[in-house]
Amino acid sequence: MTENTIKVLLSDERKEKPQDDSLQFGKVFTDHMFVMDYMEGKGWHNPQIIPYQPITLDPACMVFHYGQTVFEGMKAYRTKDNRIVLFRPEKNFERLNQSNDRMCIPQFDEELALEGLKRLIEIEKDWVPSAPGTSLYIRPFIIATEPFLGVSASDRYKFMIILSPVGAYYKGGINPVKITVENQYVRSVKGGTGTAKTGGNYSASLKAQELAAKNGSSQVLWLDALEKKYVEEVGAMNIFFKINGEVITPMLNGSILPGVTRNSIIELLKHWNIPVSERRISIEEVFEASEKGQLEEVFGTGTAAVISPVGGLVWGDKEIVVNGNQTGELSLKLYNTLTGIQNGDIEDPFNWVQEVGMHTYA
Structure with missing residues (x-):
């Protein structure tokens, strides 16, 4: 009680x-x-x-x-x-x-x-x-x-x-970052604590983050722990890929944190009638889409950074540049819209914002 x-x-x-x-x-x-x-x-x-x-x-x-x-x-x-x-x-x-x-x-x-x-x-x-x-x-x-x-x-x-x-979480603001695909360490497995926001998840990620920083990357992109094949999430963010007009984010599979910003982005995209899907996506699919010229944008989402465009992906000895290392049109629109709703600058059609009533305290 x-x-x-x-x-x-x-x-x-x-x-x-x-x-x-x-x-x-x-x-x-x-x-x-x-x-x-x-x-x-x-x-x-x-x-x-x-x-x-x-x-x-x-x-x-x-x-x-x-x-x-x-x-x-x-x-x-x-x-x-x-x-x-x-x-x-x-x-x-x-x-x-x-x-x-x-x-x-x-x-x-x-x-x-x-x-x-x-x-x-x-x-x-x-x-x-x-x-x-x-x-x-x-x-x-x-x-x-x-x-x-x-x-x-x-x-x-x-x-x-x-x-x-x-x-701003990133001093560079809404500018693209480079992230490294992690092949050695694992973040979580289905049935583990990946869906919980608990301290151990973050301390366990520090080693991979440290190595990525030495490689000039801002974040780590985690793959699934069993096959090291399917994309899961970035160290402090969920991840989205815009491929050939469709926005794809890994589905919640029991090891991915269900981000509030992630959910908000999905709802925004549906509101705009932009194709969006939650499904398994392999790192091979991402790099193949880049080779075919179909990988249009990549961005992370989270409370701290809101939207973090990804300008480069490093996977072993492979490295790709996304959208010429420039912030994508959709990434910027999502950032401006979500922050606009949060700051009360634009209409909130979803009733996401709650006002804090002001009372006097001595």
Whole structure:
């Protein structure tokens, strides 16, 4: 059972806010945070907004030893008429509970979490930047806090939401990146944790990412773990290919993260009557399409970067250039439309945007 009264304890001191033109990604955090605890027999309880602060944990806490943790990423935006809006936040909390199910973490009340987030943003409204391309990044996460060294699910957890004003994820902005197809390491298999947004998935990808960076690539393109044949996703993004007029993205197969931005892009393409399919696509098919002159665009999608055009693909000793290493017409249209909806600049025909109501907090 969840207590649904959110207590608010405001900080006596406020940090100096960075200028919009100096924002980096995930380096600076706001004055307050949302926290909620779980204990077996009591359920989720004590939801509160408190001053941003360190947390004290026992060295035996299970999150340190067995990685029982999940997280999400979303953003709040300031519109030109000074409203603050969220983009499909209910989908992120829904996915967080899906991750909880896979990681044996108790389900939380999604409506309560959304209420807590909105109240937190109301308090931190002055932290939402207004310059183009900026936003307030939102990081909800849950960690196992039981001090126990046995391999089992924890009986205690802490749910937290922290906020960070951010600039563009990629300093180069909406410019093509080069990615390396990974042949040695694997990311996930069907039945594994690839569909959950859990910390271990990302730490396991760091070695391949490090090697790709040495090759001059910004990201890794993962293939399926069994045959090393079918495209799955990029390190921090889902992936799309425009081949001979059709947009293709790997289908959700039990090892691919169901991206909220991915889903939004698919809905946009269908709205525009552009052929789009979710199916298996091999890396051979991608390179053959390039040889035939049919590979028109490649782009990644995710909350942080929104759309990231791919200008080059490296696969072993093969390398191809996509669309002359230029941002494709469709990639740019998708980016402008989605960010336009998120920023309130253009019509939202899907009712994706939720406005954060503004109340006064001392």
